[in-house]
Amino acid sequence: MTRYDPIPAPHNPGWRNRLFGAKAAQSGGLIRRKKRDVHREIGYAALVAEVQARGFHLIECGDQYLIICHDGQMRVIC
Known part of the structure; x- marks a missing residue:
């Protein structure tokens, strides 16, 4: 019997650092x-x-991820 290991998740710390180092992430904005x-x-x-x-919020919408870079309470209106 052959054992198949799952494909490891990608890891790119530079991309992650740029994403969360963006001005929007630092000032409570939105990242898409x-x-x-x-x-x-x-x-x-x-x-x-x-x-x-x-403590941010993550929303999936269509082919996008939206990150709300604020730890405050979130309420969806519509």
Whole structure:
């Protein structure tokens, strides 16, 4: 029987540092990235971990991830 290991998640700390070092991330703004870019550069699990570690909010909409770079309470109006 052959054992198949899962493909390791991508890891690109430079891309991650640029993403969360952006002016929007530092000033409580919004960051938007295509899902395919996130999956290619750092992987979904790493993105979620980074967002949670900062207390930010992550929204998936279509082919985009939206990161609300603020730890305040969030309310969706419509």
